[in-house]
Amino acid sequence: MIAYLKTQFMDFMREEDGVGVIEIVLILVVLIGLVIIFKDRINALLELTFKQIDNQSKEVY
Template identity: 65%
Template sequence: MLKKWKENKLVSEWNAFWRQEEGVGVIEVVLILVVLIGLVIIFKTQITKLLENIFKEIESQSKEVY
């Protein structure tokens, strides 16, 4: 019961905050997403290589466990 009340309170406070900014928050979120997407596009090859190395390391260490 208390958990449900806290969730409702959190949702209502979030909604109040979101409305209070009158659209400025939406613009900020969109700009952050644009920057993040741009960074991913710019560094795509480096990110791919990094993730491949991480997964290779995970795979090699998981073989040691089994």
Template identity: 60%
Template structure:
């Protein structure tokens, strides 16, 4: 019975599960907002390119 209590009290894998859940949420957000992110990055690079021509 003590082995079961020790096993349930052990929290070594909790950090790994948290990191995996955070990664899943971030990947989901990137997939959902992919077109908006692409448009934003493209507009930033166009602005950089146009302003660098003036230098």
């Protein structure tokens, strides 16, 4: 059973060509689109996070 699984895994690894350029470009387009759509929320979240970090760092000093 283990030998069979090992051969199946090796066959799978040999036949996979990897991720193509088109797939990478499509993923990047989707990610950039999400960033553009949620830009305001991302900025608000980052500002809140850095304010909390700043406030908590003042408590340490």
